Amino acid sequence: MKSFKELQIDLRQMILAIETAVDLVGMNDTNHGKRVAYIASQIAHNLGFSEQDTQYIFELGLLHDCGVSTQQMHSSLVNHFDWEDAHIHCEIGYNLLKNFDPLSKFAIPIRYHHTFFEELKNINISTYDARMANLIFLSDRIDVTAASHYGSDILLAKTTIVKHIQDCSGTFFDPKLVDAFLKIERSEAFWIALEDRHITRYTWDMGQFESSSIITISQIKQLSLILAYIVDQKSPFTAQHSARVGSLAKYISSIYGLSDEQCQKVEIAGFLHDIGKLRTPDDILEKPGKLTDIERSIMDQHSYETYEILRHIDGLGEISSWAAFHHEGLNGAGYPFHPSEKDLSVEARIIAVADIFQALVQDRPYRKGMTLEKVLDILNEFTDSGKLDENIVKVVEKNSEKCFEIAKGEAQENKESEFPFSLGRIM
Numbered sequence: 001m002k003s004f005k006e007l008q009i010d011l012r013q014m015i016l017a018i019e020t021a022v023d024l025v026g027m028n029d030t031n032h033g034k035r036v037a038y039i040a041s042q043i044a045h046n047l048g049f050s051e052q053d054t055q056y057i058f059e060l061g062l063l064h065d066c067g068v069s070t071q072q073m074h075s076s077l078v079n080h081f082d083w084e085d086a087h088i089h090c091e092i093g094y095n096l097l098k099n100f101d102p103l104s105k106f107a108i109p110i111r112y113h114h115t116f117f118e119e120l121k122n123i124n125i126s127t128y129d130a131r132m133a134n135l136i137f138l139s140d141r142i143d144v145t146a147a148s149h150y151g152s153d154i155l156l157a158k159t160t161i162v163k164h165i166q167d168c169s170g171t172f173f174d175p176k177l178v179d180a181f182l183k184i185e186r187s188e189a190f191w192i193a194l195e196d197r198h199i200t201r202y203t204w205d206m207g208q209f210e211s212s213s214i215i216t217i218s219q220i221k222q223l224s225l226i227l228a229y230i231v232d233q234k235s236p237f238t239a240q241h242s243a244r245v246g247s248l249a250k251y252i253s254s255i256y257g258l259s260d261e262q263c264q265k266v267e268i269a270g271f272l273h274d275i276g277k278l279r280t281p282d283d284i285l286e287k288p289g290k291l292t293d294i295e296r297s298i299m300d301q302h303s304y305e306t307y308e309i310l311r312h313i314d315g316l317g318e319i320s321s322w323a324a325f326h327h328e329g330l331n332g333a334g335y336p337f338h339p340s341e342k343d344l345s346v347e348a349r350i351i352a353v354a355d356i357f358q359a360l361v362q363d364r365p366y367r368k369g370m371t372l373e374k375v376l377d378i379l380n381e382f383t384d385s386g387k388l389d390e391n392i393v394k395v396v397e398k399n400s401e402k403c404f405e406i407a408k409g410e411a412q413e414n415k416e417s418e419f420p421f422s423l424g425r426i427m
């Protein structure tokens with residue numbers, strides 16, 4: 001097993017993981033963040049941006065929609081060229097990143113990435129941030145206008161797309177940025193590269209670029225919390241779920257006797273465990289009744305999606321499987337990997353207990369949050385059936401009041417992981 005000090009992750013890989021997670025919200029309309037990153041960096045290159053600024057705009061393109069968690073918001077942004085509520089996701093994205101070094105440098109351009117060029121002049125931000133924000137706005141709207149043509153008639157449609165963008169020069173977009181776009185759009189290669197399989201490859205190549213810094217454990221924790229916030233705000237019923245599962249799993253690890261290093265890694269896995277739920281349709285997550293077999297089969301894919309995102313982050317190692325195994329049972333009754341009992345680590349078992357505990361305490365669309373007594377009854381039923389680890393549940397029972405407080409977000413332990421700002425109701 002790797003020691004704690006060897007937990008080394010490249011920031012670029014975390015940024016790509018955030019983009020991949022947010023991309024899941026689009027369901028079949030994929031790769032928006034990657035295409036915006038590509039378009040913006042091509043325009044930046046034409047304008048003679050420095051290598052550093054080109055890398056910056058590429059990462060900003062990947063992250064720009066981190067404020068979008070729901071399908072409803074995603075489709076409004078894609079289906080309307082100028083949507084009146086677009087500013088909501090800009091504010092959420094800004095709030096997510098503004099206090100999290102090393103991503104805080106992206107916060108202001110994200111806040112203004114749907115602000116018209118004409119209006120940007122009256123806003124008190126640096127010329128640099130205003131330019132970057134408008135370059136993302138332009139690239140974003142190019143992608144949205146072109147989206148239905150990739151892989152089919154994009155070379156025929158490009159004249160209409162370009163005309164539409166040109167008509168917005170000076171009002172929506174900085175004319176200098178539009179002029180640079182007009183130079184690069186002449187090449188067919190620019191448009192063909194936007195097709196799904198090419199753009200994925202391009203982003204993969206860019207992901208190999210080792211710009212970024214190796215981030216510290218506390219930065220990994222902060223970035224994992226950003227991912228937790230993104231998934232938790234998908235529905236009011238899951239608000240704070242991942243953040244609280246992380247805190248509870250850390251606490252259970254400590255009373256179970258794991259080292260401080262392991263406790264922190266378990267906390268990170270707890271924050272990340274449900275990020276695959278970004279792909280679960282809003283109406284399934286919010287259904288006020290029992291799921292049908294088809295809905296259940298869709299819902300049950302989320303922990304595999306979590307694994308798919310996390311396994312691409314080199315250095316995260318075992319944290320990926322602890323997070324992805326949160327619905328596995330000791331008796332093999334869970335999903336989706338069915339590891340044998342010996343392959344289900346104590347850390348993964350702890351997250352499974354913390355996940356169930358927190359979910360039972362929380363209101364769901366189909367039932368109210370449960371009392372501590374009821375939660376303990378259910379946990380014991382799960383140990384009797386062989387799903388959960390008896391020793392972990394015993395430790396939880398001994399410290400049940402504290403676990404209950406953490407699961408409800410009322411303990412001192414929650415302080416570090418609660419939202420540092422109010423998101424309000426999103427839609």
Ligand SMILES: [Fe+2]
Binds near residue numbers: 036
């Ligand atoms: Fe966007």
Ligand SMILES: [Fe+2]
Binds near residue numbers: 274302303
């Ligand atoms: Fe889950």
Ligand SMILES: [Fe+2]
Binds near residue numbers: 241273274355
């Ligand atoms: Fe969960």
